[in-house]
Amino acid sequence: MRLRHLALVLALPLLPACKSQKEAPPAPKTAAKAPATQKSRIGLVLGLGGRGDQSFNDSALRGLEVWAAGVKYEEGGYKDVTPQEHEPLGITPVILQSRVAEDYEPNLQLLVEEQGVSLSLAVGFMLENAVEAVAKRNPDKHFLLVDSPLLSAQGEPYTLPNVRTVVFREEEGCYLVGALAGLATKTGKVGFVGGMEIPLVKRFEAGFRAGVAATNPKATVVSNYTGGFTNFALGKQVGQDLLTKGADVLFAAAGVDGLGAIQAVKEARDEGKSVYVIGVDSDPSHLAPKAVLSAVVKRVDLVVYEAVRDEVQGRFQGGSLSLGLKEGGITYAPVRLDFPGKADALARLEELKGKIIAGDIQVPTHPDQLRPATAAPGTP
Incomplete structure (x- = not known):
């Protein structure tokens, strides 16, 4: 059955693209590139804030687009980053924007069913139910859920072998x-x-x-x-x-x-x-x-990048991660103003x-x- 929900592939931004991309520190360059003959397709379902939220979604986009794919989003489409900006992993990003919460599950299914992605990225705790449902229907595909564990009917965290969950000690x-x-x-x-x-x-x-x-x-x-x-x-x-x-x-x-x-x-x-x-x-x-x-x-950008790197290198594993100051998953921005x-x-x-x-x-x-x-x- 064809999905009727409207999802924007390589979506137009709701607001101007995040300018802080140029200021982001480089991701680790330890990953092997995907074979040039066939790029892996990696999908990302954005939360309701969308592209240009200057926050959570833009950080995920930075990890996928700039670091992993080696492209910048500008109005009208993508352009390559320069070699000095980052050494990409050799993947093709597929971005789906959710307009309402009811879009989450069909968008994830669309990534798997029609866009042929091997790894689907879901950013935001509100996507937990959607990831759980689609991951169970597609046990041969991989998923990253950022900002929430998988929760049982009793509200207890649990894991699936094809889902990596990441939470932060904010x-x-x-x-x-x-x-x-x-x-x-x-x-x-x-x-x-x-x-x-x-x-x-x-x-x-x-x-x-x-x-x-x-x-x-x-x-x-x-x-x-x-x-x-x-x-x-x-x-x-x-x-x-x-x-x-x-x-x-x-x-x-x-x-x-x-x-x-x-x-x-x-x-x-x-x-x-x-x-x-x-x-x-x-x-x-x-x-x-x-x-x-x-x-x-x-560091949503780094979490996304590392998941894509593991997928490209064939070593993606499910499980749950909790990241804080010790692991470098949480930090604070430079204090630039004087007082x-x-x-x-x-x-x-x-x-x-x-x-x-x-x-x-x-x-x-x-x-x-x-x-x-x-x-x-x-x-x-």
């Missing part, structure tokens, strides 16, 4: 940028802009709150959730509201809604206000160079990072786990 990076916010705030009030109130985003909030308390126990954290990830205008409104309430550092963990919060801070900076914003998933500093303090960076005490603040962040990696600091994964005394060891 709370560790959020702790560090929370510590940064605590050191940078002048008003003693910082804001958290979340998307959906789900366990994944609650991990962001928990880590951030704990980090703020570690370096500035007297600071107040005000949280506001938008309820989604695709409403730029609502994110901007929430950001403006938090700024009005006195927050001078915002942490935007809300997808496209978070881009709206970044815009709110950018406009406030343009008006001369001393406020900052911290991004998530990818470094958004190119969007607002005078406003973005840092970002929690999830009083910046040098000491950066040294403090590296100290805290080392303690998390060593296991001396256990970062909470839900706000309910926070206690009044969340200051890191060694904090006065």
